[in-house]
Amino acid sequence: MRWYFGAVGPRRIIEFLLLTVFAVFFAGPLLNLLVLAFSGQWAYPHMLPDQWSFKWWNFVLRKDDVAHSIGLSFLIAAMVTALSIVLCIPAAYAFARLRFPFKRFFLFSFLLTHAFPKMGLYVSIAVLFYQLNLMNTLLGVVLIHMINVLMFMTWIPTAAFRNVHAAQEESARDVGATPFRVFRSITLPMAMPGILVASVFTFLNSLDEAQGTFLVGIPDFKTMPIVMYSIISDFPSSAGAVFSIILTAPTIILLLAAQRLVSADVMASGFQVK
16 A cells, blocks of 8 residues: 555656646746736846736727727638538538548548648639639638638538437437438537537637738738737737737637537547548
8 A cells, every 4th residue: 555655646746747837838828928918017037017007908909900800800700600610511411421432532631721831722722812803802811711611610520420329310210200300409419519619610710810811811801810910010019918818818718618518539539531
């Protein structure tokens, strides 16, 4: 017994140290942003600001282009999420339940947009958009955002539909339910957590998209990431910290909500080609 507790003690100490290092690595930059955003005056080598102030919040929120970029970013993210659900959920159901030629190839093709640097893909798409008169249009920005989120809205819902047991659907059919009612009452509710998680990732990815928006939407469509880059380059770091918090807060809130909706094994199964 003494040997057991003696062996467990050092192990728990090591685990605690590793957890502490991870927490500092993850939360340290966020904590630094939070302190910097409320600092009025902060000089090295002081550990904390010499003066606390809301002046940079007032500075950022009073800029007309900042308020417009926040509204535009959330509008585009909502449109991208809604359109992706309409287009990708039927495809995900087909990948999960139907057999057709080149099924794995088509499912794997959604991964290609994340397999190499996106700027080359965006340039090719921009050439096509220029020919179709989609440059500097809301539709063009929405489409290029959708191209970037197809993987999330296809792979994760596909895994969610696979995890719905066919026996439950067959039981509903045995008592007279139509295929549509089975899908509406059995399949879709059970797959909904995975669909919601994919929707959260889609929304957050659209909020964070900068390269495609810059290439297709400039000069009329400036979203939060684009305005943030200009603020960071043209103004003190405190202003950039404020805007970073505004951009990061929805990410943290939605990811915490997504964590409660689906387990890690379901997420992992979403990235398996079957």
